[in-house]
Amino acid sequence: MTETLAQRLGAVLKPLLGFALLLLVWEYGAPLAGIPPYVLPLPSAIGQRFAETFSVQMHGLAMTAFTTLAGLALALVVGVLLALLIIYVPVLGSIVTPLLAAFNSIPKIAIAPLFVIWFGLGYESKVLLAFLLALFPIFVNSVTGLGEIEADLIDLSTLAGGSKWRIFTKVRLMNAVPYITDAVKVAFPLALVGSIVGEFIGGNSGIGHLILSGQFNLDTPLVFATLLSITLFTTLGIGAVSLFENAFLTWRPSQRKR
Numbered sequence: 001m002t003e004t005l006a007q008r009l010g011a012v013l014k015p016l017l018g019f020a021l022l023l024l025v026w027e028y029g030a031p032l033a034g035i036p037p038y039v040l041p042l043p044s045a046i047g048q049r050f051a052e053t054f055s056v057q058m059h060g061l062a063m064t065a066f067t068t069l070a071g072l073a074l075a076l077v078v079g080v081l082l083a084l085l086i087i088y089v090p091v092l093g094s095i096v097t098p099l100l101a102a103f104n105s106i107p108k109i110a111i112a113p114l115f116v117i118w119f120g121l122g123y124e125s126k127v128l129l130a131f132l133l134a135l136f137p138i139f140v141n142s143v144t145g146l147g148e149i150e151a152d153l154i155d156l157s158t159l160a161g162g163s164k165w166r167i168f169t170k171v172r173l174m175n176a177v178p179y180i181t182d183a184v185k186v187a188f189p190l191a192l193v194g195s196i197v198g199e200f201i202g203g204n205s206g207i208g209h210l211i212l213s214g215q216f217n218l219d220t221p222l223v224f225a226t227l228l229s230i231t232l233f234t235t236l237g238i239g240a241v242s243l244f245e246n247a248f249l250t251w252r253p254s255q256r257k258r
Contacts, residue, residue, distance in 0.1 A: 041221040049221035050228055053210075057229045060207040065233065067123055067195040067206070071130025072188060078131075079138035080146075080180065087146050087172075097143075104136040109197050116202035126198035126206070133194035134187035141183035145176030181245055188237045192230065 023043045030040050037045065050057070082100075086093040108129055115125035149172060199208025207226055214222035 038218060038220050041224055045221045046224040046228065049219075050225035053222060053225060057207065057210065057226060060205060060210045060226075061229050061233055064126075064192070064195050064199065064206040064208065067126035067198070068130050068188075068192045070123070071127045071132075071194060072134050072184070072191040074127065074131045075134035075138050075187060075191065076180070076184070079135050079183075080142045080176075082139055083142035083146050083176075086143055100136055100139060103132075108133055108194060109201070112197050112201040115198065121202045121204060125202065126195045129194035129198045130191035131194070134191040137186045137190070138180065138183045141179040142176060145179030146172055149175050178245070181241055184241050185238050188241070189234050192234060192237075196230075 026040075027043050030042060041049075082096060086096060112125070112129055115128055119125040119128065195206070196208035196211070199206040200212060203209050207230060211223055211226045214220070214226065
């Protein structure tokens, strides 16, 4: 147990030490290299600006978080339902999958102005952009998790007297949950990007609007401070998914090794 604790502490301390070293090099190396503060502000200046604008950033981040999580939740529901549709009606797979793949290849920033025209400057356009960016990875992983089950396992469950619903909930869905949680880790930052892009194109609030404000005012430390807020929010979101895995997916081989 002591060895495991030491390994976990080492896994945490090593990245922190590396990050601290990077900040030191940045803090003292940038002035020596002659880089102007308006191009690359020092970490101390960014930290100070972060503290000065903390309440404003949290207010903007709360709005961005709402559209991000709403779009992610919508993508989770629609992605899993589409995957189920393909699993149980295989003929639709040759239609739905190429359409989603083709639509996913379109740069979302290109259609963001259309969403602003169609749905206005409110939450709707941001939620839809977050939904579109998060949908494809959730759909693909859901199809894999729900579909790639050994036939012998299904047959054994049927012979054991399991109903179709029980086999679905206890076998097929449980097999898919790790795939879905992995997809959420990828889709969460993408949904956040979608929300921020929507705020760039047509928004008067949110963390994206704050980034534009810092850009227009040549307030580079503010831009970096907002990027710090976004990074912390993304880390917390992915960390929450990891906590869910540790708590409810203890049967997963990758969780047993920890």
